[in-house]
Amino acid sequence: MKAVIFDKPGLENLKVEDVPIPEVKEGEVLIKVMMAGVNPIDYFVVTGSRKAEPLPHIPGAEFAGVVESIGPNVTNVQRGNRVVVYPRLFDGTCDMCLVFKEMLCRNGGVIGVSCNGGFAEYVKVPSGNVFKVDEGMDWELAASMPVSALTAYHALNSASLSLNNYVVVVGASGNTGMFATQLARLVFGAKVIGVSRKKWVERFGAFMAVEKEQALEKVKEVTNGRMVDVVIDPLGAETFLNSLELLRPNGKLVTYGVLTGSNVELPISKIYNQQLSIVGTTGGTRRELADLLNQYKWLQVKTWKKFKLEEAKTAIESLSSPERDGRIFIDLTTQ
Numbered sequence: 575m576k577a578v579i580f581d582k583p584g585l586e587n588l589k590v591e592d593v594p595i596p597e598v599k600e601g602e603v604l605i606k607v608m609m610a611g612v613n614p615i616d617y618f619v620v621t622g623s624r625k626a627e628p629l630p631h632i633p634g635a636e637f638a639g640v641v642e643s644i645g646p647n648v649t650n651v652q653r654g655n656r657v658v659v660y661p662r663l664f665d666g667t668c669d670m671c672l673v674f675k676e677m678l679c680r681n682g683g684v685i686g687v688s689c690n691g692g693f694a695e696y697v698k699v700p701s702g703n704v705f706k707v708d709e710g711m712d713w714e715l716a717a718s719m720p721v722s723a724l725t726a727y728h729a730l731n732s733a734s735l736s737l738n739n740y741v742v743v744v745g746a747s748g749n750t751g752m753f754a755t756q757l758a759r760l761v762f763g764a765k766v767i768g769v770s771r772k773k774w775v776e777r778f779g780a781f782m783a784v785e786k787e788q789a790l791e792k793v794k795e796v797t798n799g800r801m802v803d804v805v806i807d808p809l810g811a812e813t814f815l816n817s818l819e820l821l822r823p824n825g826k827l828v829t830y831g832v833l834t835g836s837n838v839e840l841p842i843s844k845i846y847n848q849q850l851s852i853v854g855t856t857g858g859t860r861r862e863l864a865d866l867l868n869q870y871k872w873l874q875v876k877t878w879k880k881f882k883l884e885e886a887k888t889a890i891e892s893l894s895s896p897e898r899d900g901r902i903f904i905d906l907t908t909q
């Protein structure tokens with residue numbers, strides 16, 4: 575099979591090679607990949623800021639496809655099923671797994687990071703990670719559920735967002751932001767202000783798109799100075815302190831990314847005087863993914879570009895392109 579592979583970190587070391595199709599063992603499922611979403615985590619893996627195992631390594635944390643074959647004792651899927659793959663590896667037995675927080679598993683990992691991923695014609699995964707999807711679900715949306723949509727959904731759940739709450743989504747046109755915007759509006763019934771230069775976020779559920787320089791002023795204006803209940807901010811250091819300023823007393827800031835840097839100086843007295851909460855989240859649970867797959871008909875994905883497997887390097891580099899306007903996929907539907 576063809577696979578995107580590297581034997582040492584660095585985008586320049588990424589190649590497309592013929593490698594053997596993985597052999598499925600007990601409890602494993604072989605998937606023919608149809609579409610793979612490209613995310614910052616893939617960039618971090620390929621460039622070495624996340625340690626990849628094994629080497630040589632096939633990246634790709636988010637993908638959807640068709641079951642090609644199953645190993646012994648697999649009962650949840652059959653050959654031919656359309657599926658998506660929950661990206662967190664988990665043992666199912668530790669204290670975190672026992673309370674259904676598989677993404678915090680003591681012995682966990684991430685598919686495409688701590689084992690080979692989905693930037694290949696075929697990938698094998700544990701059957702507990704495989705979820706069937708509707709025949710009617712298009713491949714781009716399917717390949718956005720396990721990382722982009724799930725991360726957004728878990729962040730909103732962790733903020734206990736409720737009906738008619740005001741929420742600001744920072745980076746509303748990004749991979750997770752476009753889903754946080756839609757889910758906050760359509761599933762939670764919140765009023766969403768999207769921080770983005772892209773006006774299309776207003777078609778995805780934001781009642782207003784604002785540029786980040788105007789966010790404070792606009793939030794004051796539309797809330798009559800009351801400010802917002804929740805801010806979802808995956809961007810990190812550059813926006814973090816501004817996001818705190820957008821919160822009402824007792825408000826919550828949810829963080830799950832550091833694209834613009836990892837360190838800030840925190841105004842501790844503001845946090846306790848206003849009783850603010852800073853909530854960290856990572857990925858989501860299997861239960862939340864199952865929930866999302868039942869609600870997919872409400873959701874859409876904004877696609878910018880689809881690349882062939884052979885163009886994976888350009889696809890990953892394009893994540894930081896200033897022209898990027900929507901998601902990047904590796905499309906294997908014609909392969």
Ligand SMILES: [Zn+2]
Pocket residue numbers: 664665666667668669670671672678679680681682
């Ligand atoms: Zn565990």
